[in-house]
Amino acid sequence: MSLDNIKTIKGDSFEWLNIDAPNQEVLNELLLRYQFHPLDIEDCLSKTQLTKIDEYNEYLFIILHLPRYLKDKKYSVPIQVSIFFSKDYLVTIHSGELKPINKFFITCKELLEDPETVDVNLTRLNPKSRAYITPDMSSAFLLYRFIYTLIDNLLGMMGKVLTNIESIEEKVFDEKIDSVREITQLRHDIANLRRIVFPLKRVIHELETKVKRFTDEDVSVYFSDLSDTIDKVWAILEDSKETIEIYKDSDFIVSSDRTNKILALLTIVFTYSIPATVLGTFYGMNIPLPGGGDDAWTFLGKYTTFGLILVASIIPVVIMYWLFKRLKWL
Secondary structure, three states, rough: OOOOOOEEEEEEOOOOEEEEEOHHHHHHHHHHHHOOHHHHHHHHHHHOOEEEEEEOOOEEEEEEEEEEEEEOOOEEEEEEEEEOOOOOOEEEEEOOOHHHHHHHHHHHHHHHHHHOOHHHHHHHHHHOOOOOOOOOOOHHHHHHHHHHHHHHHHHHHHHHHHHHHHHHHHHHHHOOOOOOOHHHHHHHHHHHHHHHHHHEEEEEEEEHHHHHHOOOOOOHHHHHHHHHHHHHHHHHHHHHHHHHHHHHHHHHHHHHHHHHHHHHHHHHHHHHHHHHHHHHHHHHOOOOOOOOHHHHOOEEEEHOOOOOOHHHHHHHHHHHHHHHHHHOOO
């Protein structure tokens, strides 16, 4: 194939074709070369497919959905990765939006083209190591490393979710800070991640048994590790969902309590102003009243009437304050 967006790596017993941003021309050529089912080729271009595994005699067709976090919108969206897997080849088709895929492909290409760069001791000790790529590995092990790279990136996203939850915690229980927006955004992100990871978890568990037919080596321990990792991701999402729901309820209670305190304060202020309002209303009328008009009291000076009205307004306030305290309304 000579098309530019098809990149190829060859091992001793397999070939890996990584197709970035596919079009119909590329997929038609792929169909001619490998005799894939036409419906599978159509699924590679469709954005409405579900995460699944289709099993054929010659190959497995796998569709995975992985999350991509949108920083501007602050939530994750699903990105589709289509995989054709057989004993002799691995074909990966994606939009190019998942950066770990292209980084992993470049790493494999560098290590396979220059095997001397591989630290042999490291590869023996740690199969998850970046350098654990050798020309004599099987396509099944390459599939494991490919999916592990994606799941490991997903696990890193879970760390960011936990960090965001911790950063919100202080705001939730601070009466002076409104954290409704942050909680809503994080709930949206967690909900999207759960919709992506739940079907992914099922497919990863199925892979452990379906891949065995296409390899002579025992790779069950590796795919079992994938199952354990995706279960860990799901457990984190479950805990995060429960925590963020608690934070939502707590924030609502704190906000309601703050609102009730404000309303209570305003009510008390209004209640205290009632005596002055009543007296002011009476003395604002154009009718004769004791101490009003030309008959103002002056036995304590020219402000005698004003002083007496002020005292008459304050005394009921003091009585109300004492009564509210006694009734434990304050």
